[in-house]
Amino acid sequence: MKVLLTGGSGQLGRALRPALAGLGEVIAPPRAGFDLGQPAALAARLDALRPELVVNAAAYTAVDAAEDDRDTAFAVNADAVDALARWAARHGVPLVHFSTDYVFDGALGRPCRESDAPRPLNVYGASKLAGERAALASGARALVLRVGWLYGPNPGNFLATMLRLLAERDEVRVVADQFGTPTDTGFVAAAAVAALRDCLVRDAGWGLYHLAASGATSWHGYAVEIARQATARGLPLRCAARAIVPLASADWPTRARRPADTRLDTSLFTRTFGVAPPNWRRRLAAVLDSWSPFPT
Template sequence: MRILVAGRQGQVAQALLRRFAGHEVVALEPPELDLTEDSSVARAMRAAAPELVVNAAAYTAVDRAEDQEALAFAVNRDGAARLAAAAAAIGAPFVHFSTDYVFDGRKGAPYLETDAPSPLGVYGRSKAEGEGAVLAANPRSVVLRTAWVCSADGANFVKTMLRLAAEREELRVVADQHGAPTFAADLAEAVAAMAPRLLAAPAGDAAFGLFHLTGAPHTTWHGFTAEILDQAAQRGHKRPRLAAIATTDYPTRAARPADGRLDCSHIRRVHGIQPADWRRSLALCLDALVGPAGENGL
């Protein structure tokens, strides 16, 4: 299979490269592929001639987006649509990643794909509009909404907590924001599971459209941190005290959804994909970062 991945250094892009090792994969980022330039996208598409296009590139600086609105929309909406349209022009299906930040977190229950977006900030708005733009530009598109993405690559919550745990005697972590950690390897596995059907299915097939996919079970940032610290301690790492704080105790430039839980039953019904247990995925991530449990423990 020939695959073009937009993005190369990001967590999902790296996971895709590992999962599709043995296939003909081209992963590009600026300057080779600039989603804000028509000519750059066209050149990359001609050169790669892909059978499947996966957009793992995005503007993800949630707080900075409040001051860089034009850039966020240029990448997350216009760039995503540009890439989707270029894939459509050569008859390639398109996979695009979105976020729980398209919701305001006030529903009080896990969000369905049919719930209307209600983003709180610029990042969420740019991603919400990007979803619609992608689906309009290429009817053979899958938009995967996910959340709290982590891996052994790049900068993410797991690596931040490991660093802070080594430096501090106490960690204070928000306990009133609800969601689910999702590991990049599990997202890459989902793309691989869907790919054969996407390649064969015509526009209008149920395989395409909007889907939710996160890890399971739901938790809070505090609960996620507790599991990180417990599993790291099994690998010989110091375990600091963990204190629960409220969102109001940790102000940020952009508001976060207080409850971004996503209902993932639709992708299970259509594609047979079950949310992965993030605790097992975390163990694999820590194996890669610090070694297997018991190897460095007491």
């Protein structure tokens, strides 16, 4: 099988590349060779590449920047997904696409289900919602997986940033009133490929799912757990877990509004594919055990 992986340089893309290798030849062109910012050009690129499976891990993921760059966010996260999905539908090619917990407003007070009405609070969430809707409406055999709070062995995510700040500063302040589930890219990649294999074998099960580790915390709780686990592994920190100060979102203004509670209910994924999500703290321990972030 010839697999086209977009976003292969991103944190999820890097985990997907080896996970997809068991399915066939993985082609992961750089942005310059397959630019989702130019949706109208994608069908011709796909005609030339002729993939038998498309896995879209590329996205405009700068949540704050998207507020001032709506056109690019929608081009990459919505129009390009529409183009990929229409091509996939025309050619009978399956599509795997990733969306976000930020399609929700976070006001439900319980984990969000696939059947809950999305109501994005920011441009990034709105653009991702348009993208997932395009994928699902295209008629392609599409597996759309909503994920959130992703991290992997790479710089530029919360884990890497927190390890750096905890090593540099005596005091670190972290938002304590936004809740979700830290989820590592290794688990998401493995679970996505397991689900895809199942869909291909049964030619059933396509659709929208929530995929996350189990348990939940706030960004502050996540930072405290990072400090605890890093200390237990002998990493030198200036700021101990107890010195991490909880903050209210109101005291940490950001360009984009963020939802307060985007815990994802993953029971549909578990029921359909028989994958039970691992506890987020245990996965954090596993990632820290082999911590050696790849260079930018």
